[in-house]
Amino acid sequence: MTASGPSTPQDTAHERLRRWRLILGGDAADGTGHRLSGRDAAMDGTLAALYEDTGGKPRAGRGGDRTAGLGASAPSVARWLGDIRTYFPSSVVQVMQRDAIERLGLSALLLEPETLAAVEPDVHLVGTLLSLAKAMPDTTKETARTVVRTVVEDLERRLSARTRATLTGALDRAARIARPRHRDIDWNRTIAANLKHHLPEYGTVVPERLVGYGRASRAVRKEVVLCVDQSGSMAASVVYASVFGAVLASMRSVSTRFLVFDTAVADLTEHLADPVDVLFGTRLGGGTDINRALAHCQAALTRPADTVVVLISDLYEGGIRGEMLKRVAAMKAAGVQFVALLALSDEGAPAYDREHAAALAALDVPAFACTPEEFPEVMAAALERRPLPVPAPE
Numbered sequence: 001m002t003a004s005g006p007s008t009p010q011d012t013a014h015e016r017l018r019r020w021r022l023i024l025g026g027d028a029a030d031g032t033g034h035r036l037s038g039r040d041a042a043m044d045g046t047l048a049a050l051y052e053d054t055g056g057k058p059r060a061g062r063g064g065d066r067t068a069g070l071g072a073s074a075p076s077v078a079r080w081l082g083d084i085r086t087y088f089p090s091s092v093v094q095v096m097q098r099d100a101i102e103r104l105g106l107s108a109l110l111l112e113p114e115t116l117a118a119v120e121p122d123v124h125l126v127g128t129l130l131s132l133a134k135a136m137p138d139t140t141k142e143t144a145r146t147v148v149r150t151v152v153e154d155l156e157r158r159l160s161a162r163t164r165a166t167l168t169g170a171l172d173r174a175a176r177i178a179r180p181r182h183r184d185i186d187w188n189r190t191i192a193a194n195l196k197h198h199l200p201e202y203g204t205v206v207p208e209r210l211v212g213y214g215r216a217s218r219a220v221r222k223e224v225v226l227c228v229d230q231s232g233s234m235a236a237s238v239v240y241a242s243v244f245g246a247v248l249a250s251m252r253s254v255s256t257r258f259l260v261f262d263t264a265v266a267d268l269t270e271h272l273a274d275p276v277d278v279l280f281g282t283r284l285g286g287g288t289d290i291n292r293a294l295a296h297c298q299a300a301l302t303r304p305a306d307t308v309v310v311l312i313s314d315l316y317e318g319g320i321r322g323e324m325l326k327r328v329a330a331m332k333a334a335g336v337q338f339v340a341l342l343a344l345s346d347e348g349a350p351a352y353d354r355e356h357a358a359a360l361a362a363l364d365v366p367a368f369a370c371t372p373e374e375f376p377e378v379m380a381a382a383l384e385r386r387p388l389p390v391p392a393p394e
Helices: 009-024 038-051 074-087 090-104 106-111 123-131 138-175 187-193 232-249 275-280 290-299 321-333 354-362 375-384
Strands: 059-061 064-066 222-229 254-261 265-267 307-312 337-344 367-370
Touching: 009 038, 038 074, 038 090, 074 090, 090 106, 090 123, 106 123, 123 138, 123 232, 123 275, 138 232, 138 275, 138 375, 222 232, 222 290, 232 254, 232 275, 232 307, 232 337, 232 375, 254 290, 265 290, 290 307, 290 321, 307 375, 321 337, 321 354, 337 354, 337 375, 354 367
Parallel strands: 222 254, 222 307, 307 337, 337 367
Antiparallel strands: 059 064, 254 265
16 A cells, blocks of 8 residues: 555565665666665665675765775764664664675774764674774773673563572472371372372271472572683673573572683683673684583582583584593482583574484484573473473484
């Protein structure tokens, strides 16, 4: 429909040409013959700055010769970032920002406060900022922390309530005892567990098996170690892991440790009260020594049978492969519930070392990618020592 009535074939054809013109970019050979004006021309300019490929040669266009690119100045980039937020929805803006970082070397300009102030915060941008943290001037650091905090707080709002509810239920089930005192009997579950012993003639159920609550409901029941690969490819996983680590640390019945590693290992547990501090304690982009990280996990075990170790890594091991596998086997033999996640993100299927994944599977440790939405269920299964919800191979 148009403002004056039903759409006509001419209207439909015009809209089709307009869309194709925006997609094709306005080369003489695009075949549309359609000229843009007003908002469409401005939108086309933001797209051209990012996606036009001139092969290093200038080309004719609106206002004379021009070349693709955002220019070298931070104000120019800040204006472009503001423009795309004007013309496109948030989800598209995030994709365009990511493409600008990869295609046009926008990373260096993210060190400018005016550029950072114009960006649309998302997980991928946080990963880029963390990789630049050491090169970041003091004038930019506070702005960068604000951007990171915006993303972290949004993730906490979306993920924390469900995570706490799911894991609290799992901990309660894991803590139930088979020989409870009278005051500790969970009558609802006791009746449900004994329905097969119902005696209708007497109107009763014979409770052959009692189900009770654990008495130490406020004590630490489980220990969780999150061991996170901070190599550059794991940036999104580091962000999500820090948020989940903070949620776990806030639960009094779980003792949580948070380790990040490349070729060295850093224990960031003391920063878990604030995931932003955790993230700025990482240093994305190093090598990988999984064996060394697992050695730290193994040395710190105090209650193996009540411990869940979660390794989050793409398994590209730069250390000693054989020792890494021996440590996993030894921890499992001691009673540790071991979980291997190839990624903790919503980025789809990750690249990973298939040989190492197969070696872990042979130790009864399936390695699989996990989305943030699936992570609470994976942890609940691990805490209850039941089979992990491993997704079916595609």
